[in-house]
Amino acid sequence: MAPRVLISDSLSPAALAIFKARGVEVDFQPELGKDRSRLAEIIGDYDGLAIRSVTKVTAKVLERAERLKVIGRAGVSVDNIDLAAATAKGVIVMNTPFGNSITTAEHAIALMFALARRIPAADASTRQGKWEKARFLGVEITGKCLGLIGCGNVGSIVADRAIGLRMRVIAFDPFLSPDRAFDLGVEKVELDELLARADFISLHTPVTPQTKNILSAENLARTKPGVMIINSCRAALIDEEALLALLESGHIAAAAMDILEKEQPSGHPLFSHPNMIVTPHLGASTKEAQENVAAQIAEQMSDYLTRDAISNAVNFPSITAEEAPKLKPFIALADRLGSFAGQLIESNIVKVSITYEGEVADLKIKALSASMIAALLRPLLADVNVVSAPTVARELGVVIDEVTRAAEADFESIVTLCVEAGGQERCIAGTVFNDGKPRIIMINGIKVDAAVGPSMVYVTNEDRPGFIGRFASILGNAGINIATFALGRDREGGSSIALVEVDENVPEKVLDAVRRLPGVKEAKALRF
Template identity: 55%
Template sequence: MTKPKVLISDKMDPKAAEIFAANGCEVDVKPGMTPEELKAVIGEYDGLAIRSATKVTEDILEAATNLKVIGRAGIGVDNVDIPAASARGVVVMNTPFGNSITTAEHAIAMLFALARQIPMADRETKAGEWPKSKYMGVELTGKTLGLVGAGNIGSIVAARALGLRMKVIAFDPYLTADRAVEMGVEKVDLDTLLARADFITLHTPLTDETRGILSAEALAKTKPGVRIVNCARGGLIDEAALKDALDSGQVGGAALDVFETEPATASPLFDAPNFICTPHLGASTTEAQVNVAIQVAEQMADYLTTGGITNALNVPSLSAEEAPKLKPYMALAEQLGSLVGQIATGNISSVAIEVEGAAAELNQKPITAAVLAGIMGRYSQSVNMVNAPYLAKERGLEVSEIRNQREGTYHTLLRVTYVAEKGKRSVAGTLFGSDAPRLVELAGVNIEAALEKEMMYIVNEDTPGFIGRIGSLLGDHGINIGNFNLGRRAATGEAVLLLSVDQPIGQDVIDAACKLESVKRVKGLSF
């Protein structure tokens, strides 16, 4: 078996390369490549491990013909074109927890630095001055801290701030009331936070919704003299508006570790009063660098060798513990999806994926992705679990999920119901012996069949002698039948015939079969 090949294209702790090698991956460490150099070699690799320097653009991805996974050692993935990666079936992972404590501690350090104006006092003292009366600070104790974003890093900042006897309020659309109580913070809307906070610190990713969240309009709503810290992402604050607010005194101080454009070698903010900045040091501790390098290597190696998916941004996560349990279900799901994709007539407008019995206890998202990968194979030969949902969305396919805890005829069941040109149809399957996929329902007909590599699908009126006629036809064309599976709605009614054969069914065989008496439809299937 060929070993997965991984490229580390940014400076990273050596432990990352060691972990890749220990997990059976070949690894090349080539930091500092130009985009042209990266484009020239990326086609050789299954995995790409990066930090913030490498820009994974659509142009790079077009050349990455074998790439399966991109791993970002850190939380921000602004440097990865995620839609382009998804369209090409490439998993994008990050390490959202490896530098959480480090970044949170940097934010707290910035709070102290702002409150006591430490950098300015340090600079003037070293210049031979003694500005003791010039720098009058404020205490953090008793002040209100407003968190914009209360996720992993925000929650750590909240805990540290509460330890400093600050009152903490938080704006986060995803923060539940129970979680707010658990954190010891008060959940508020953004306008309330702006009006009440003595200090504001940002801990949210940069998205279309959060870009410029502290705009000129928002800064005008703040409590006069508020102090602002941003150790999250550049672009969350309108920097020109912040400069004006610092000059007017509406904002009493600001500390930025991140800028809209980096490296920020020049900025109007540098001349603003009570402004502190650092060069994107939020994750720059020895511990954090080791942690994120180890985590990204473990996650990528796990995916490349076992299929486990952790901290992915464009596909449902699938832990190493879940993967063995879900693997046979995903195989069944992809087969059923492929069957739907091959037998459906005309455009498929909607699909419902239903899990029942034991299947209902599992993570349904990977099962849904596998069904869609099977269905979308009718439109693209380069489809997988990653890009299938995107392809389905592009084609306007309505997708729904149903979970039934009840146990019916089968201990575990997966049913795919679709709407196409001829109305609503469904297929269903189960697992025999816990890991062998079996088809048990096809277009309303009960049928038991293993979906094998090459098959022939026939819908016909159930009449005497038909089985003999189809057997003779295949024999005349030199096609051997492996397995024979028959189901029918009622005696002398419509029947469904699935044959496994030793070679693909050609158009000449299909044409000949269509001429047989009582045949309604013939289709060659491949799985």
């Protein structure tokens, strides 16, 4: 029987044609996404669900999806899908991470032109019968400095277009390597320098703990007087109240927003400012982009439903049903190793070296590496997934080396991850015991034996008497219970490592107390 796919949102006819050409039966109901109860009633009859942003795939909908194997989101964001519920149900969730990139980048450039020449206000004035040529004096963009906060997939396209317009481009992006910056023709700078130099600032970074409110009131005040700001990315990147205040003071000459904190706002304060341009989230709204993402998601879903091939999955690596039982525990280990390293690194990654030793070397290591790299990048790139991670890493200029070799140690399988970043290298190794649970067995050359729990504390220190007691006392006095305590050292009196599982998150003030202990070099809270 041919697989059946339900399309519950408006999707380009190109998708229907591809499904049919691949032998997939299609039920096109573009208004169904607005009726969640009706969707839940019929979803059990389909193998695939293709959506855009209107359909909300909730846990209740998924409870009724007895046949569902794959959900395809024509676009990047999967916020309208309950990923945890889909994963628990065994449903693959796919998106199209790069289908909107050119369109979004072009919209940012269009907004920059509109700001520079005050086009919307001049158009409105002229339509009112006025001819206010002197009022709408603009500025040239040629020779101006464009500052990009984020220079990934979209940001790099904006840089290319801006350089073609004879602009000077500088970029702040911790993951942008010097080699990649050179290839793009941009100058890599720190945020403070970008704020001080840029005539235009354009945002192209995901929202993470490090980037949320990156254009805060304080940072906006440090921008160059007369700067123009474009946000076609995420509302949470900028303080809207501070933006309005600096527009009113004249420090910020103009701003353009394609996204606001509250969509479809009524009477938003920014609307009344004459030097403000607001568009209704049009970054991906072109005919070409919508056709691209529709065709791409139809191809991906068809490949999975007819050939078991998985592309751009956000919740599962590319593995077959036969490989899954053997690979599953090592996927968990790869995720823990990558997450461990990613939470310790705070600067751009230059190189990633992964060594597979023993029996694990005979498995599908590309899936393991993808999981590891995704976990490594996720602390600063929230939208990265196991499929897109290798591509994203390459775009960031990260060199990835994979090595396989026969077992040379006491374990049947060992996976070692080494990351070069910020002028130093961190190496973490792990294995899987017979219970199927991942274990950390080496950190930076020091042997340990540590299970990985949800909440952990990692400490490096000088090997001195009394440290363990003082460290444990700090946690105890803070009411934090220790579940496991793993120690390792390179030699007596040398360097030591403590990896401690605790029952709750460790507050920063507790970590500060640990850092003040004699001989402590580093103390970090880790979440898995």
